[in-house]
Amino acid sequence: MANIINVVYFLILFPFIMAIIIGLLKKASPLRSAVIIIGGFTIMAAAIYVAVNVLLSGKIHIVYLENIELYNHIVVALEVFLMVLVCFLSIKYKKFYAIIFSLVGTIPVLWMDLTGRAVEYSNHLRIDTFTAVMYLIVGVVGILICIYASGYMKDYHHHHTDVQDRSNYFLALMFVFLGAMFGLISSDNLGFIYFFWEITSVCSFLMIGYTRTQEAVDNSFRALWMNLLGGCGFAAGLMYCNMNLEIANLSDLTGIAATSKFVIVPVTLFAFAALTKSAQFPFSKWLLGAMVAPTPSSALLHSATMVKIGVYMLIRVSPLLYNTLTGIMITVIGGFTFFAASLLAITVSDGKKVLAYSTISNLGLITACAGTGTTEGVWAAVMLVLFHAVSKSLLFQTVGDIENCMHSRDIEDMHGLIIKLPRLAFIMMIGICGMFMAPFGMLVSKWAALKAFVDSGSVWLVIFLVFGSGSTLFYWAKWLGKICTVIHQSFELEDITPRSEMVSIFPLTSMIVIMCFAFPWMSSHMIQPILDEAFNTNIPDVIGGSDVIIMMIMVAMIFMIPIGSRILAIGKNSKMTMSYVAGVNAGDDRHYIDSFGKERALYMSNWYMDEIFGEKKLLLPCIIVSAVLVAVMLIIVVGGAF
Amino acid sequence: MTVSIIIKALLYVLLAPFVGGLLSGIDRVFSARMQGRQGPPVFQPFYDVFKLMNKQTTVVNGIQVLFVTAYLIFTIFTGALFFAGGDMLLVFFALSMSEVMMVLAAFSTNGPYSIMGAQRELLQMMCYEPMTLLVAIGFYYANGSFMVNDLIHASVPAIVQIPGFFIGFVFILIIKLRKSPFDLSTSHHMHQEMVKGLTTDLSGGNLARVEIAEWYDTVLMMGIVGMFFITNNPISILWAVIACSVVFFLETLIDNLFPRVKYITMLKVTWAVILVFAGTNLLILNVLK
Helix, strand or coil, X not given: CHHHHHHHHXXXXXXXXXXXXXXXXXXXXXXXXXXXXXXXXXXXHHHHHHHHHHHHHCXXXXXXXXXXXXXXXXXXXXXXXXHHHHHHHHHHCCCCHHXXXXXXXXXXXXXXXXXXXXXXXXXXEEECHHHHHHHHHHHHHHHHHHHHHHHHHHHHHHHCCCCCCCHHHHHHHHHHXXXXXXXXXXXXXXXXXXXXXXXXXXXXXXXXXXXXXXXXXXXXXXXXXXXXXXXXXXXXXXXXXXXXXXXXXXXXXXXXXXXXXXXXXXXXXXXXXXXXXXXXXXXXXXXXXXXXXXXXXXXXXXXXXXHHHHHHHHHHHHHHHCCCHHHHHHHHHHHHHHHHHHHXXXXXXXXXXXXXXXXXXXXXXXXXXXXXXXXXXXXXXXXXXXXXXXXXXXXHHHHHHHHHHHCCCEHHHHCCHHHHCHHHHHHHHHHHHHHHCCCCHHHXXXXXXXXXXXXXXXXXXXXXXHHHHHHHHHHHHHHXXXXXXXXXXXXXXXXXXXXXXXXXXXXXXXXXXXXXXXXXXHHHHHHHHHHHHHHCCXXXXXXXXXXXXXXXXXXHHHHHHHXXXXXXXXXXXXXXXXXXXXXXXXXXXXXXXXCCXXXXXXXXXXXCXXXXXXXXXXXXXXXXHHHHHHHHHHHHHHHHHC | CHHHHHHHHHHHHHHHHHHHHHHHHHHHHHHHHHCCCCCCCCCHHHHHHHHHHHCCCEECCHHHHHHHHHHHHHHHHHHHHHHCCCEHHHHHHHHHHHHHHHHHHHHHCCCHHHHHHHHHHHHHHHHHHHHHHHHHHHHHHHHCCCEHHHHCCCCCCHHHCCHHHHHHHHHHHHHHCCCCCCCCCCCCCCCCCCCCHHXXXXXXXXXXXXXXXXXXXXXXXXXHXXXXXXXXXXXXXXXXXXXXXXXXXXXXXXXXXXXXXXHHHHHHHHHHHHHHHHXXXXXXXXXXX
């Protein structure tokens, strides 16, 4: 017992120590890489140790910190530090609005803490199954991204000589981020959660602004104000809990649901904060802007950390959302985001931007699932969180590597990637399949989500989901097609992906494949206990026995067909020819000879349908519609309580 | 139980190509008569496929064959899953996966006509995907299960409760069976701008495989049409067969009546039809539940 708690302390504090050490190692050196790899794997091992222990024993560890005064002082001091930091940078870059959000979010909470109005004598940490599952995501996926980053940043500065090399600062921030994540998911005390919440906001702001270009600065401040706005909502919820409901704990909040009807007020405020963190419409623009930063930060923000905090909070409060106006509004916003973002993803050709829209879209689905407040909804939501974290971090890392090799991350430039960079292309294909195709993970979860929506009678969600899956299929499949194109007389490029990045990419790729087989086990050992803790009930398998067998057969077939055809030499004795171009193919698939005997260039672009779903046309209306929805929710629920 | 499942699946695998090929032949005879022509014999599709199989296969690249084979295998798998009584949602997920394989086969050739056909095929999938998923959901609302095995034991035919879904499904069958006005990705008719779209760079055995896969697919689609009428009463099978014949005739008629439309029209029209018919039906069911 005490043993595990000590490891938890280690998990929260050690990343910060790592950050300091890395911060001191200014130059990219084997030493720094070694520190990151050794430290990273230590954290990963610790996280897995705690998670496995909790999952196997099924015990909930609750900790009451004895000398809380000291910790409170540290938290207050650091909150003031964050506020001063934000104010200083806002003044430096003349973005004064950020100061307002920072002050509004911090000072009332400080006032509450310092005047002793906060509720004391309740538990501070709580390690349950959901925490364990999140440990696995942060500990495994998050750490792999950090290891990837140590190699990536070296190449990055090799190509971007105009950017000042502050990679030690960047890598240190990544570890601070992970530390804050571990803190957040371990905490039960709302004040602590809020403190870690603010660290992640400021951290992501600093990471996005890494290159210090005008665009980076603008985007980072956009991320900052949106997240600080969410932080204000969180702070309001926190104060309401402490001062009106006399609750200081998340678990108490979910526990007293039946006794107080005002409990929905803080829940709505937390849900609002979650919407900003998870980049739901109308707050999606910060995540789209976040891609100006080097790729590891995108991978970290999109997969294991930042956006997952929002849905983490939503899943935590999910039982309270069942059949409430807040719940309905959250599901509608989530469903709408899922659909709208998937349409927008069709229209962009920048690889990272497609991934960003896909994140927003999938997070929308998770939000919608959590908003239903049903057991099936939460089942699907947790599954989606798991699968999304793995697939998305892999995709970001691969896009980053492709960019380092080809100096472009545009999907159009990935034409014929299977010939140019076969290894990366193959990994990317698995990543993309993992995002949308049967029988891979995301589709399994989507399937469960569909069942959850049908059972809870959310017709609008069903409609959003089915139309959204149509457009999701379109944007992934055309990307997949672009990679698979085989161009004659095209040659392999030099794959300069360093080994340290492969240390991260290979495990993630194999995890996608393994998770296809492991999901029934994951369901019974990871997700059912979560439902047990949240709803005190279990559900029958969302995806039943015979379906599981059939999906196993499908997974096996996917891998058997390429192998089988290699053995049977299908198509090996066929005559080779050039593709038909309605003229004479000049031999390289990129030129043809027209009827005048001239050689003309030929290029096949993907469809983007910009004039129909383009960002210019669709983005603003989406933001307005969802902003109205959020406003209605806040006004009715929060306003109605006073 | 397991034995009967295997027998059903096997029957589908063995018989579906004959039924599908025959349907394709009947379709051609119908079309010819509608256009005032004599038309080919009913067994023409079989002759065509045999001829294709005996021809030398030329390929553009190695992985093309791989994808076409995968397309055939997964299409058969999907149909077998349905006729063996599997989960409707899984059937449709597997179906879109097999379609993606075909699209990838076309993408891999790097031929402009193939790739254009592939893009159009993807768009077509985007158009009908919502409806296929909704059909599964409609059956679930009507009879409380996603499993085909449970659905065939209904006491009342599903069409009574989900007529809107039926209309929507018949509508997207136009796309699925590659009928004009929505046959953008293959363009079966003469003087088209797309040569043969998706299958432009396929020949010989590969093309034969695609043809056979489409026969399987047709039978599967007709099976789903029949599902709307099946009950625990054996007579209902007759109704289902009649319904399938009517729907199939209707699709051929539509094929001959309407000229091909632009892709954007297709997207708007199909999504509108799905939303209006299936969406409204779903809302009503939900209120009544």
